[in-house]
Amino acid sequence: MPAKLSVNLNAIAMLRNRRDLPWPSVTGLGRLALSAGAHGLTVHPRPDERHTRHSDLPEIRALIDDEFPKAEFNIEGYPSEDFLALVERHQPEQVTLVPDDPAQATSDHGWNFATDAAFLTPIVKRLKKAGVRVSLFSDSDPDGARIARDIGADRIELYTGPYGSCHSDSAEAAKELERLGKTADAALASGLQVNAGHDLTVNNLPALAKRMPALAEVSIGHGLTADALEYGMAGTVGRFLRACGW
């Protein structure tokens, strides 16, 4: 079965947050994504709420429950006590734990499973007890993936940033892809499922999916939102022109 697509709404939320206005609507764009066939929605609410706000979460939960009951809600973030309470309140199907510092512009590395195991193990246990599937953000590191299994995770999410940043260097991209692929192989062999995300695009996704036929899910925000703007621009300019009879 091909990997499921979870649309990350953070970039939409960041655009919405430029003004004190309700558009673009995070939930509205989530509805369009699910109507178009996406399998789930992802948010990464950071402590300063500069992307998705905590107040977005009940609306997205209700959208999925009321209109798209087969879709999945994936909440990503650093497991502070506030974040864990948020997850327990909104009951996503999946939580992706990320070692983000609050000051970081975006996620740029996975967990160090060897040194973070003692911190993560009780947190993973708590989340699984709450009925939430747990995925841990992971660098390309086959040994680390095996430790993630011992920590109790259900999945790892491969951090694909280094692969995505090789968009103009196909030889480097092939090397990064193989590093990711070996990590996915080790994770699958140890019984974990594998997700992937960060800087994925229409151009770099096919090779990733081919190298990892068992990939469970990709979450995509930045590249997908950029394409939505690019491919929606002409029609939107037309609507504005027609609105005034230009």
Ligand SMILES: CC(=O)[C@@H](O)[C@H](O)COP(=O)(O)O
């Ligand atoms: C966990 C992760 O990979 C990130 O890619 C993140 O969720 C993206 O969110 P931002 O677009 O807000 O950086």
Ligand SMILES: NCC(=O)COP(=O)(O)O
């Ligand atoms: N987990 C990765 C994600 O949700 C989206 O990352 P990006 O496509 O915005 O880089």
